[in-house]
Amino acid sequence: MAIQSTIMLNNGTVIPQVGLGVFQTPDGDTTVNAVQTALENGYRHIDTAMIYHNEASVGEGIRRAGVPRSDFFLTTKLWNDDIRARRGKDAFQESLDRLGVDYVDLYLIHWPADGWQQAWDDLQEIYASGRAKAIGVSNFQKHHIDELLTHSDVVPAVDQVESSPQFTNQELIGQLRAKGIHTEAWSPLGGTGGNLLSNPVLAGIGAKYGRSAAQVVIRWHIQRGIVVLPKSTHAERIKQNFEVFDFNLSVDDMTAISAINTGKRNGADPDNFNF
Secondary structure: OOOOOEEEOOOOOEEEOEOEEOOOOOOOHHHHHHHHHHHHOOOOEEEOOHHHOOHHHHHHHHHHHOOOHHHOEEEEEEOHHHHHOOOHHHHHHHHHHHHOOOOEOEEEEOOOOOOHHHHHHHHHHHHHHOOEOOEEEEOOOHHHHHHHHHOOOOOOOEEEEEOEOOEOOHHHHHHHHHOOOEEEEEOOOOOOOOOHHHOHHHHHHHHHHOOOHHHHHHHHHHHOOOEEOOOOOOHHHHHHHOOOOOOOOOHHHHHHHHOOOOOOOOOOEOOEOOO
16 A cells, blocks of 8 residues: 655644545545545545535545544535635534534635635634634635735645646745645646646656656646645546655656646636636
């Protein structure tokens, strides 16, 4: 079984650097099986959200895998409708109930929707209660972070943002690092709308190391110091995405992968979204 790398967050919480993401993974057996497969093959980090509508299935997959609660890292997120309705604390409890757990390791504001400032106050209360071991944000730009820090003593542990070789988002990642905030990458393999994994640069680098393009990209994220959340519902792909701790990309290869950057997002713009 692979021995994976971890990162210590700014409050001392330790987060495994590779996790299974379950965005767009259908509720029911598909999610249950993906989570169970991941945990049985060494993953110790699962990332879900209320709006994914699969928290209950994530919880069932966790129970079937039989990994002690203290041995894995679990993240969920506060959705925009609940942010706008000022339902942060109620929505959090509902997520715990669906997951079937007493606490999560990380709770995130999913997007900077109207009312996120009140939501952050709610998250600080949840954090103080011990029911979330760390709190953070997702899809926050630098100006959102700057505003948050003007009225909060709690620095977000992470900002989960879009990042891939096609959209490195490196400027924001550097700004976050300067504030002691770690970055998690969603859509780390370029998303379903792109053709990143057929990129000839990645194919050539993969051939050099005897690895798939996906493994190369995951390794690139790891060596950038990013927490990476690849998603798959296929058992063999889930296993393969975790076999990334026994090789290192050269400096030249890291540079070549970063040069794929187009500066164009695959997902929504955090400064202009309508959901």
